[in-house]
Amino acid sequence: MTDLRIGIVGVGAMGADHAERVARRTAGARLVAVSDPDTVRAEALATALPGDVRMIADPLELIADGEVDAVILASPGFAHAEQLFACLEHGKPVLCEKPLTMDAASALRVVEAEHKVGRSLIQVGFMRRFDPEYAALKELLASGELGRTLMLHNVHRNKSVAPTFRSEMIVRDSLVHEVDVARWLFDDEITRITVHAPKPTSLVADGVLDPQLAVFELANGAIADVEVFVNFQVGYEVRCEAVAERGSATIGLGSGVLTRAAGQWGGAMPADFRVRFERAYDIEVQRWVDAAVRGEIDGPSAWDGYAAAAVCEAGIESLTTGRPVDVDLADKRQILG
Structure with missing residues (x-):
C-alpha cells in the first residue's frame, strides 16, 4: 500500500514535533512537505529529516500541491480558517491543532463548509482523548x-x-x-x-x-x-x-x-x-493517518472544534x-x- 503523503503547515514547536513524528515513527505515512513564514527554519527542518521533504513557502500552495495527500495544520489559530477552507476545497484530510479558528462564527462556517463537501475531512487536535x-x-x-x-x-x-x-x-x-x-x-x-x-x-x-x-x-x-x-x-x-x-x-x-x-x-x-503527552500525540497521528487512508476521521470533529x-x-x-x-x-x- 502506498504511504499517505503528508504536508505540515507551521513548524514551530508543535509542527516540528509532528514533523519528526511523521517522518520517523508513523506507519503508513511519509512527510513530503513543510511550510512556515520562517522559511529558513522550515528549510533547515526539511533538510534534517529523512526522505525528500520539500519546503513550500506558501501554505496554500502546499495544501493544493498534487503530491500532498493530507495536511497537518500547526500554524497560528488566526490562519486556520483560510487554510481549512483550502483543505476542504482540495478534498484534503486535515488534522488541525486547536483552536479550530479564533471565534465561534468562523468555526461554524468551517463546519457548514465541510458539511457541504459531503464527508468528514477535518479532525481537531484535542490529543487528550x-x-x-x-x-x-x-x-x-x-x-x-x-x-x-x-x-x-x-x-x-x-x-x-x-x-x-x-x-x-x-x-x-x-x-x-x-x-x-x-x-x-x-x-x-x-x-x-x-x-x-x-x-x-x-x-x-x-x-x-x-x-x-x-x-x-x-x-x-x-x-x-x-x-x-x-x-x-x-x-x-x-x-x-x-x-x-x-x-x-x-x-x-x-x-x-x-x-x-x-x-x-x-x-x-x-x-x-x-x-x-508524547504517547497521546503518537497515537493521535497514527490513528488519523489510518483513518485518512480509509476516507474517515477517528477523533474530535469540526463540530467539536466549533463547540x-x-x-x-x-x-x-x-x-x-x-x-x-x-x-x-x-x-x-x-x-x-
Whole structure:
C-alpha cells in the first residue's frame, strides 16, 4: 500500500514535533512537505529529516500541491480558517491543532463548509482523548461502575509561557483542552461558563490574569471546574479527577519513578506538553493517518472544534465581565441534519 503523503503547515514547536513524528515513527505515512513564514527554519527542518521533504513557502500552495495527500495544520489559530477552507476545497484530510479558528462564527462556517463537501475531512487536535490515562478514565466512566458522573476537577499548569501570552489566550489556547475533556467525558454540551481570576502572580506582565479558575455547567446538570496556571514555574502538570455516585477516579498524578536520596524524596515533572503527552500525540497521528487512508476521521470533529470555540468565546466574555455567560451554540441537528 502506498504511504499517505503528508504536508505540515507551521513548524514551530508543535509542527516540528509532528514533523519528526511523521517522518520517523508513523506507519503508513511519509512527510513530503513543510511550510512556515520562517522559511529558513522550515528549510533547515526539511533538510534534517529523512526522505525528500520539500519546503513550500506558501501554505496554500502546499495544501493544493498534487503530491500532498493530507495536511497537518500547526500554524497560528488566526490562519486556520483560510487554510481549512483550502483543505476542504482540495478534498484534503486535515488534522488541525486547536483552536479550530479564533471565534465561534468562523468555526461554524468551517463546519457548514465541510458539511457541504459531503464527508468528514477535518479532525481537531484535542490529543487528550488519545492519552492512555484519559482513555482509561473515559472507559471507566462509560462502564457505569462508579454510577453517574457528577463532577470533574481539573488542573492545567505550564511551567511558563511567552510574555506575549495574554489573558484571553489562556482561555482560548489552554483552557480549551479542558473544555473538550468535559464535553467528551460527559458526552454532553457545556451550557454556561464562569471564569474567575484571583490576584495574578507577580511573574506576569501588567494586565495578564494568571491563574484563572473556570466553572463549566453542562446540559445534563453536571459541573466541571478547571484551574489554569500558565506560569506555574515548577513544570507541566495536568490532572483530572472524576467524582461519581459510588467513587472517584484520578489521572495525571505523575506516578513515575519515585526516588529517595540525599535526605529527599521525589520524582521528575515534565518540562512541557510534548513530554507529558508524547504517547497521546503518537497515537493521535497514527490513528488519523489510518483513518485518512480509509476516507474517515477517528477523533474530535469540526463540530467539536466549533463547540469548544463557542465555550471559549463565552469564557473570555466571563473573564472580562466577571459574570456567568451562557454558551450560544447552534442547533447541531439543523446544521448537520
